[in-house]
Amino acid sequence: MEYRKLGNTDLEVSVITFGAWAAGGWMWGKTERSDAIEAIQAAYDLGVTAIDTAPIYGQGTSEEIVGEAIKGYARDKVQILTKFGMRWDLTKGDFGFSSKDNDGNPIDIYKYAGKESIIKECEDSLKRLGTDYIDLYQIHWPDSTTPISETFEAVEKLVKEGKVRYAGVCNYSAAQMAEAEKTIRLASNQIPFSMAKRDVEKETVPYCIEHNKSVLAYSPLERGLLTGKMSAGYTFQEGDHRANNPYFTDESITKTNAFLSKIKPIADDKGATLAQLVLRWTVDRPGITVALAGARNAQQSIQNAKAADISLTSEEISFINKELDKM
Template identity: 70%
Template sequence: MEYRNLGESDVRVSAITFGAWAAGGWMWGGTERSDAINAIRASYDLGVTSIDTAPVYGQGASEEIVGEAIKGIPRDKVQILTKYGMRWDLTQGDFAFKSKDNAGNDIDIYRYAAKESIIKECEDSLKRLGTDYIDLYQMHWPNKTTPIEESMEAVLRLIEQGKIRQAGVSNYNVAQMQQAETVLKLASNQVPFSMINRGIEDELVPYCIEHKKSILAYSPMERGLLTGKIKPGHQFSEGDHRANYRFFKEANIAETNDFLQRIKPLADEKNVSLSQLVIRWTIDRPGITVALVGARNADQATQNAKAIDVKLSADEISFINQELDELELV
């Protein structure tokens, strides 16, 4: 495995990090708890020491699964990355969207990051995770009803209390990062990034490179589309958000699969899967520190972790990029 520091901090994480959104089941059509735990443990055995989660993933389920999975592992050998600012248990802040929990009950999701809410969320996360500190604590989404400064001041207090090591944000633009940094130093920004979703390369990536901030790329497999296993006409489980997600339009599935077939000979030549090729390309992109990759079971987790062994030459990366330039999504 390769390990990289978050920004200029001393928090060192695995370049391939376990993304535990799907492990919580919420918006992914449910979860099998034992499979998720085994997936995290299989990843750890192959050097994936970092796990990214959030309270809203399964309304606490994902954090509980992570906590159970890391029992018995020396705490300083694993890095826990979690978040705050999305509440399903109150009606304050910005209303985000309606959803259903894993039991099928209607819930309303709010973006809320007031000081007292952050303090409570941190305590709740520590309990679910079974730990006394969090390595990276991230604002999940910008919250319009709370000044950024207020949120960051709460996080600064938590750092001073030793409950978190470093502060990060998620889904922030450059101006929001700059505003947050008037209060404290950010280590990272977690944002969507994949071969077919590269909008952050215009402004955010150059800013983060210049100011030595890490980028944690979430959905690098574009929620499974870049595995090549999803075909036009695919039927998603009830509650799976991908059914209405832009990249899963019939035309985009077909176009993406055509692209994947064009780069498949390179994967075959290296005796690796398309997924492993995509993960390696992602962590080799300028400015990308970490690829957050989810897995439903130990086998998927093992395959993801082994992507670190793939080596891409400059010519091979150029070939992939040229094929990407031909891609036309609607």
């Protein structure tokens, strides 16, 4: 496994980081709790020491699973990355969207990052995770109803109390990052990035490179689209958010698979899967520090972790990029 520092901190994380959204089940169809725990532990055995989760993932379920999975591990050998700012139990802030919890009950999601909410969320997360500190605490989405300074004054308080080591953001623009930096030193920005979604390279990634902020790429496999395992007419489980996502229309899947067929020989030459090739390309992209890769079982988790063992030549990267530009 390869490890990289987050920004200008002393926190080193695995380039393949375990993304625990799907582990919580919410919006992905059901996930077996025991399978999710085994997936995290199998990844750890291969050097995946960083785990990214959030309270909203299963309304606490994902954090509980992470806490159970790492119980017994030396705490300083695991990096816990979690978030705040999405409430399903409070009607404050920006209304996000309506959803259903894992039991099928309707819930409304709000983006809220007021000071009192952050303090409460941190305490709740620490209990679910079974730890007394969080390595990287990230705002999940911007909240237009709360001043950025108020949000990060609360996080700074948590840092001083030792409950949080470093602050990060998710889905922030370059301008929002600059505003937050007036209050606290940020380590990172977690943003959507994949072969199919590269718009963040126009402004946000360059800002992070210039200011030595790490980029945590989420959905690097575009939620399964870039694995090559989908075909037109694919049927999703009930409750899977991808069912109505424009990336998963028959036309999009067909177009993507045509591209993947062109780069598959590179994966074959390395004895790798397409997903592993895509993950390696992601962490080799300028400015990208780690790729968050989700898994619902140990087999998927092991495959993701082994992506770090692949190496790409400059010629191979150039070929992939040229084919990508044609897509």
